[in-house]
Amino acid sequence: MKGPETESLPLRNIKLKISYDGSRFLGWQRQSEQAAGKGRTVQEEIEKALEKMHGHPVPLIGSGRTDSGVHAAGQAANFHTDIARIPPERFVPALNSLLPLDVRIMDSCEAPPSFHARFDARARTYRFFLYCGSRPCAHEMPYVWALGRWPDVRLLNRMASCLRGEIDCSAFTASGDQSKTRTRYLYGARFFPEGEKLVFEISANAFLWKMVRSILGTLIDLERRGAQAGEFSAILESRDRSRAGPTAPGTGLFLWDVRY
């Protein structure tokens, strides 16, 4: 039970920027009761740290879930706190000292009382790292898809150029997706080289389940088979999931940034 003193204080709304290594997580989202033994989730780890700090449960709202094995450089989340004495930026060291090393709080700041990390997000950006050199070292492996060759980057970019505007993305979702509508606003997608890696970057207001990996898997599959650029847009327009290619592995995928 809270005392009358703390009850009279307005709750502050704290926004976090979070990086995590998805390798040993089932994903972002807290699992229902029975899944406790199956593995860890990022949301649970941070909520455990928040509960230690506050002495009572504090729900954490993420901008969206990420799947098992998927990483984040800039996941966003918010929570309401009744701790008045800590300046907002001090939640960074306070939480990091309680968190396992594969979850790191990168930033914290105070947000308006109504701010909601999921509903207010305007754009999510993902990056997918393809290792194109012949020999990734052991330290790269959890963070790349090792392609083992350089694909035709101009062809990939020509194909990806249709990923812009309001688009029905039904061709690129997984069968378990429960979204009401499959239309998303895409801000664009591009490939660019970075050392031995090729980066695929894609931004949208929101994504369907496994959409990034499904788009990328299809692009790489078409490129490998020497397809025409128009074949990708034809699959997109067909809205037919059975025409899409294989889903790329989760290891190379990072939730890179969330804009509000």
Next chain:
Amino acid sequence: MKGPETESLPLRNIKLKISYDGSRFLGWQRQSEQAAGKGRTVQEEIEKALEKMHGHPVPLIGSGRTDSGVHAAGQAANFHTDIARIPPERFVPALNSLLPLDVRIMDSCEAPPSFHARFDARARTYRFFLYCGSRPCAHEMPYVWALGRWPDVRLLNRMASCLRGEIDCSAFTASGDQSKTRTRYLYGARFFPEGEKLVFEISANAFLWKMVRSILGTLIDLERRGAQAGEFSAILESRDRSRAGPTAPGTGLFLWDVRY
């Protein structure tokens, strides 16, 4: 049992360059019988892959052991093979396809019959990565020591400048070290910045147990306390282990290169 045909073939001596992520290993060296349940070792993983390829056990000779949690970018090792049909460089993809992702063979070549990865090594180089920015992301954490501040690099380099030549390193070993002599030939040590990281690089003909971490822990400890450059060389010359500082954590340490 080998048939007469394979017995008459000369064994080829294959040299490997190996990268590994030490995070989930007890270290390089195969453990004795009872330690099977305690965890994995890198030597064992590669010997298992070699046995699968050869159909019989193949001992692997490493340049030296690395401790639990310590990484490698360029560990060297050799083995003798009776497989005649594989060109030496093809052991890279053959072994990588059998190995877990946290061990990667970077190179393989044929060495002279008498080549021995341990006895013939002339210089080992280690690098230790200190993260000096305020906020390492989750993906950096297994590969750095997060110092959280920039130390005085000029002072560190002044102190480290005495690490050159034939030196009795008794002050910087762990109590379990079983070396007959504690004199090593040091080729030098230096600190240099690399983005948000400070790299400590040290080369010697060989190292005592925990020597790199002990030297680095002492240097950082002296720097933090604003010591004079001479205090480090006084500890080195004392040969007195009780005067050295704390041992740096294993996470930031990489066996970087072995020269023959």
